[in-house]
Amino acid sequence: MTTILSLLPLLVLAGCATKQSDDAQSTGSSSASKPVSLSIFAAQDSTRIDYPSQPFTKWVEDQTGVKIDWQTVPSTDTNVVNEKKQLALASGDIPDVFMSGFSKAEEQNYGSQGVLIPLNDLIDQYAPNIKKAMEDIPYLKGQMTAPDGNIYGIPSINECYHCSYGQKMWIxxxxxxxxxxxxxTTTAEFEQVLKAFKENDPNGNGKQDEIALSGFQQSWNGNVDGFLMNAFVPDDNTYFFTVNHGKVDLAANKPEWKQGLEYMHRLFTEGLIDQGAFTQNNDAFVQLANHPGDNIIGAYTAGHLGMGPSVTEGQDRWKEYEAVPPLKGPNGAQFTTHTLNLGDGTFAITNKASKEQAIAAIKLADFMYTEPFATNEMYGMSGEYVRPANPGEKDTMGRQAKYTETPENGKVGELRDGWGQIGPALRTKDYRFSFTVPENPYTLVGYEYLLTLSTQKYEGFEPKEAFPQSLFIDPEDAENVQHFQTDINKYIQESMVQFIMGNKDLNKDWNSYVEGFNKLNLPTYVQIMQKAYDSYKQNG
Structure with a gap:
């Protein structure tokens, strides 16, 4: 079958499919007489053909003039991969390239030791696509650049629109x-809807078995408090910080936070929030949402709809739900969190690489910042799962689409060509929106489009200023920050549940709760994070 690449030959030769200017040319080196050997550490995706055997791998090698010596970890479990990575670093037996995540702290640590080499000059001389992306994407340079001014890792850009507005309520x-x-549309109206769900037998089985509102813990935006608190004060669900005119501050000790807790406490005491929302994990909630027989869930919080009712062939319960826009609170607050999906460094070159290998490696990374790479890495080389869009097929923005996913793409259980999403890639919002959208979003093939339509309800409600989800911290502060953040977040989350469930009294215990932050070094923590935020803004 025809590959996407062969149908778009000029795209590959120019290496500029992501609206890059003419100065961002292909960095492939397929004409080189002898391939440059690179040892690369990576996690082997269990849903993919072994990387050394893939047609996609051969294509990448041909395009870039490298020969990859794979050092794979047979797991995508981040804990397992990180353990293997740390063992390699500790032993000194390291590859030329790590194509796995390095946290900001790890980049600084191993960069300062010389284990990871600075990439600034290599990018400037040999990586026009990466360089152009740093110019075009406002947040990229600031989040790539360590406090010492060096870049030690190339991140993956995945501007997943629905992921970037993850605090959703489904009703x-x-x-x-x-x-x-x-x-x-308001917290008051939402409360009345929940009461009607609880009391008026909407599933029609003659029983009062409906759960008006539920959620889950320890997973992507399953906690009900994250969505509801944004009707009172911005709640990023990660740091609990607000930013106002460049000043970083904590939201969780403010009067507006108390108001949010009072509202949720009232919902809980009226039996409108499921107690399990504060104790169950996502697996337990999935069982509840797919309860045999009558549907019993009125509303729930989750990063995407399918974290509740099963979105699979033959299952239709998920089609009963749609997204609730951000609610307006009693004081007019109406927020949501917007996070940009810039991961940590997923491509780092080590001091083991020779000069020739380092140049070949950065050229490989630069090739990974092209549209043909992003497409073929995900769908493979066969053309079975995606095809060029036909004339008249429209994308998310109503434009002529570039690509159309085939029905075969929905199949599960077969090993695929392509690396999936390991290493860096450039999947901008514009690229992700360039695929054909189906007429009916409430179908399996239309599910991604449904998430896009749902997310449009949230866009525009993000605060004007927000604290980034990932920042470089000065190495001398890093250890303290880790302890501070762990202790403070635990204190916020545990206290929140206690206030909502009534184990703590908001009238009697609020002041002591606020004072308790001083014992957790909150002023020092905020001061350090302010410094990190200022550095990020300066480097950006």
Whole structure:
């Protein structure tokens, strides 16, 4: 079958499919007489053909003039991969390239030791695509650059639109229609909807078995408090910071936070929030959401709809739900969190690489910042799972689409060509939006489009200023920050549940809760994070 690459030959030769200017040319070296050997450490995706045997790997090698000596970890479990990576670093038996995540702290640590080499000059001389991306993407340079001014890792850019607005509430639209209710827009309206769900038998089985609102812990935005608190004060669900005119501050000790807790406590005491929302994990909630027989879930929080009802062939319960827009609180607050999906450094060159290998490695990374690479890495070389869009097929923005996923892409259980999403790649919002959208979003092939449409309800409600999700911390502060953040976040989250469930009294215990932050070194923590934020803004 025809590959995407062969249908777009000029795209590959120019290496500029992501709207790059003419100065961002292909960095491939397929004409080199002898390939440059590179040893690369990476996690072997269990859903993919072994990397050394892939047609995609051969294509990458041909395009870049490298020969990859794979050192793979047979797991995508980040803990296992990190353990193997740390063992290699500790022993000194390291590859030329690590194509696995390095945290900001690790980049600084191993960069300062000379284990990871600075990439600034290599990027400037041999990586026009990466250089252009740093110019075009406002947040990229600041989050790549360590406090010492060096770049030690190339991140993967994945501007997943629906992922970037992850604090979502999903509500049963069929129940709303049955009870003659409108989509709630305020916290007061939402409370009335939940009462109707609980009391008026919307599933029609004659039992009061409905759970008005549920959620789950320790997973992507499953906690109900993250969505609801944004109707009172911005809650990023990670640092609990706000930024106002460049000043970093904690949200969780402010009067607005207390108001949010009072609201959620009232919902809980009225039986409108499931107690399990504060104790169960995502697996337990999935069982609840796919409860045999009648549907019992009115609303739930989750990063995407399918973290509840199963989005699979033959299962239709998920089609009963739609996204709730950010609710407006009693004081007019109406926020959501917007996070840009820039991961940590996923491509780092070590001091083991010779000069020739380092140049070949950065050229490889630069090739990975092209659209043909991003497409073939995900879908493989066969053309079985994606094809060029036909004339008249429209993308998310109503433009002529570039690509169309085939029905075969929905198949599971077969090993695929392509590396999946290991290492760096340039998947901008514009690229992700360039695929054909289906007419009906409530289908399996239309699910991604449904998430896009749902996310449009949230765009524009993010705070004007927000604390980045990933920042470089000065090495001399890093250890303290880790302890501070762990202790403070635990204190916030545990206290939140206690206040909501009534184990702590908001009238009697609030002041002591606020004072308790001083014992956890909050002023020092905020001061350090302010310094990191200022450095990020300066480098950006």
């Amino acid at each position: 049963n639209k069929d129940w709303l229609a049955k009870l003659g209710l409108q989509m709630p």
